[in-house]
Amino acid sequence: MNKSIKAVSRTAVVALVVVVIAVAAVAGIFLTGVFTPEQQKRQIIIGLSLPLTNPVGIHAKYAAEMAVEEINAAGGVVLNGTRYELVLVAEDTNEMDPLIPVDQGVTAFKRLVEVHGAHVIVGGVRTDIVVAQTQLLSQYKIVYLDIESNQRIVEDLVQNDYENYKYYFHFFAGGRNSSAGPYIAAIPSALRNAAQNNPNYPNVTRIALVAENALWTVGLAGRPAGNSTFFKRLQAQGFDLVFAELYPTTQSDFSSYLARIKEKCAGLIILLFSGPPGVAFTKQWAAYDWSPCKKPIIFGPGLLGGFSWFWTQTEGAAQGTIWWPATVKVPVTPKTIPFIEKFTGRFKETPNTAAFDTYDAIYVLKEALERANTWKADRLVAALEQTDYEGVIGRIQFNRKLHGLNLALPNLYWYFGQWQNGELVPVWSPDQPQTVRNLVLP
Amino acid sequence: MITSEAAATVLVYGFITSLVYALFAEGFSLIFGVARMIDAAYGMWYTAAAYMSFALVTVYNIPSLVTFFATIAALFAAGFVYYWAVLRRIKDHIEMIMTTFLIALVIQNLIVLLFTNFPWSTPVVLPGSTLVFGVSVFNQQLAAAIAASTLLILLWLLIYRTKVGLAIRSVAQDLDAAVCVGIRPERTMALVLGLSTALAGLASLLVTPQSTITPVLGWPMLTLAFAIVVLGGLGDYRGTLLAAFVIGYVEIAVQNLVSPLYSGAASLITVLLTLWLRPKGIFGRSVE
Known part of the structure; x- marks a missing residue:
């Protein structure tokens, strides 16, 4: 009798432990959001692929934070009548260190998409890393806003292989139509x-x-x-x-x-x-x-x-x-000087071009998201192509074939x-x- | 056709560059010659000195001269502790390379953590320049050349004219015999490690104020030290000095007469050619 009670109680304890572990696991999964559908969170995740310990990446991240805070404070992004909050996640590409191989930038990109669930990527400084990252765009079907690479290589790829590279948009004035x-x-x-x-x-x-x-x-x-x-x-x-x-x-x-x-x-x-x-x-x-x-x-x-x-x-x-490029204090648009002053007041440094471009990129993205009513890449690309936005660097439009900047004059560059x-x-x-x-x- | 200006430039810059290379490489050579260790973290001491000096001068506003001596003292102590805590316990060469390489990565990442990847710049102590044989030389470089020459002479005197030097040479030549005559090899090796890291730091402090510092600064210097020491013959003072001049002059000549892009490759080709002709290096033991 005692033996059977012991056996039963042992089984009960094991069963209880299994149930507790299972419940905890399921609860944990949902609490940490692994299985929570992104749509239910009402967030749009922007992945920053930047050299986060270098002035270029640091200023870009500061500017992204400023833009996201302003947009969220003003009601966020409205898609199909529903308010979405913009959320930033960042990965350090370390790309301003010339000894860092391209792989690190590619890994950062993959982590942003696969681990952080980014819906859009903003970043890009070193041309070789940007070229490598953009090879993955059609695979992930994700939009990439390049804020600083000074080459037209990917613009040419957009022109020659639109279906695979259409997700790329070049915000820096180093492209075919915006070369200095x-x-x-x-x-x-x-x-x-x-x-x-x-x-x-x-x-x-x-x-x-x-x-x-x-x-x-x-x-x-x-x-x-x-x-x-x-x-x-x-x-x-x-x-x-x-x-x-x-x-x-x-x-x-x-x-x-x-x-x-x-x-x-x-x-x-x-x-x-x-x-x-x-x-x-x-x-x-x-x-x-x-x-x-x-x-x-x-x-x-x-x-x-x-x-x-x-x-x-x-x-x-x-x-x-x-x-x-020189971030001279000139009112190229009514937004330029207020941006410089706000940035300088908050971060105690004059914003660099990466900051200007990132700030505008986030606002351009916000408008495109609302035009597309989704973050799904194919519709977002079409919406970004229609961009006509007065930012802090000037009036921003994109060349439909190259996805490079068509900056109206005057502009910061x-x-x-x-x-x-x-x-x-x-x-x-x-x-x-x-x-x-x-x-x-x- | 080489102009007289180009020849003077190669002569002057080659001489200055070689002296700094020699100072840095002598430390690496000492470690190998005496302790028979290949220290893959050696370049990191060069980097660490630059960052420590930067922090003391720029962040804490400590005068340059005080910073100079404080940094060298700290590096000497770090080298001493580094031997006592880590290197002393490792016997196998592969294990040694892997461990010191790992330590180098740890130091590099600590630097990134503390100072970020910003390319910082330490203030120049002696601004301006002076004409030497018609060639403009930065005063900082001139001071580096004079200091490096003095330090190399002092190092030679220490090794060949003092009791401490005798102990160092004894350990380098025959460890067992050194023990028999009452020398404590571990203490000597710790001293050598302290001395070597201090030499790496000195080379760094002499030249980095003229440029910028980054966490990866030490890696090209490690390659350079390795090339010089192999060329000169492992663990040989004279060989290292001569090899530093060979490498220094080859680099500067190629930079000035061919292209700066090929100067690094030219140095390594020089090493390969020399080893092909003299497998033991210029003066030293067999590379094998």
Whole structure:
């Protein structure tokens, strides 16, 4: 009898434990939301694929948070009459570290979709990583808003293979229709005009090219360095390319480059950089003894050059350098200055271009979601193609075939800014292409 | 045709670069020569010194000179503890490489955690530049060259003209014999580790103010040290010094006369060619 009671009670205990575990497991699954249908949560999840420990990614994330807070506070996104809240999830791609392989960006992308359940991806800085991530778009059927990569490679893919790449939209002005190339080509002429009236200018007709050995510089700098349409045009205009060299992304000592530039007495250095070596180059250029030549002027597309962080990191050695893109404080739209002031007030730093683009990307997305009445990619693509939005960077539309920016003028990417005592002062814009304004010699 | 300006540039920059390389590589060579260890974390001490100096100067506003000595002292202590706590316990070479590699990754990730991936910049101590044989040299580089020369001489004096140096050489030559004459090998090896990490830190503090610092700064330096030490002959002071000059001059010559993109490859080709002709390196023991 006792034995049977013991056996029964043992069975009862085991059964009870199994039931408790099962209930806890099921409850846990539902409480943690693993099986909860996304629609019931009424959230739209935006996945940020960014280098989260670098100024580019940090500012982009700040701006995304600002935009999402504003949108949610104003009622969120309304789809078919139902209010949805925007939610951000982020993965660190670490992509501003040149030694990080492309795989890390791809893994971050996959985690955003598979683990965090992102409905849309916002991010993209390093071109090779963006190219790799966009290979997965048609597989996941997810929209990708590229906020910072400076190449038109994926735009070309959209044009040539629309069905597979239509999910990609390029928010940065580095695409086929928004390239800064024509602007960059105009500045040497403007400087040459200014030099005719000022004997203190260096000989700006003698140009040196120093470019990061990265995918984004292939078009502009050419391979080997200097072998591009851009430089052929400059040469046709009477400019002499006296030095052209690529540098590895791990370069820290530029003495040899500077010595060779000085030997050729170049008066203008076109510096194409996006990573840390740009800071080292600028510090070393400022400290270099250029006699008997005059100190050359530096200008170029340097992603970090237009960041407020650049001024402090170069300890003011950036004085006189000219950069694109530059977040100059110009009211390109009524939203621009309020955005700069709000961002600066909250985060104590001037927003960089990644912040501008991300902020606009979230608002463009919000409008497209409401037009499409869904986050489902195929309908969202069609809605994004209809974008006509006045953002902080200007009036935003997309080219239907390329999904690249068609920016109405004026816009933020018009301006080249020169560092003058800690401020980026606009010195050139294409409305007056033959002149530079308020320029100081370095 | 090489111009006189180009030749002067190669001569001057090659000399400065080689001195800094030599200072860094001598530490790596010491570790191998005395402790017979391959320290894959060696490059991380270079990085750690740069970040410590950055934090002290920029965040805590400590004067540069105090920062310099504090960083070197901290690195010496770290090397000492590193040997006593970790390296002493490992006997197998593969285990050694894996463990030190893991430690390097831990240090790198700690740096990312504390300082993020921002490319920070330490203030230049000696701004401006000076003309040397008609070549503009940053004052910071000039100071680095003078300091590196002095430190290399002091290191030579320490190894070849002091009792401590005698103990170090004894342990390097014959461990058992060293024990027989009353030398404590573990204490000597700990001292060598402290000295080596301090040398890595010194090389870092001399050159990083002119550029930017990132958490991966040490990896190319580790490759460089490895190439120099293999070329010079493992664990040989003179060989390491000479190899540093060979690598330094090859790099700068290729940078100036061919293309900076090929300078790293040129150094490694030099190492391969030398080993093909002299498998033991310039002076030292067999690489095998």
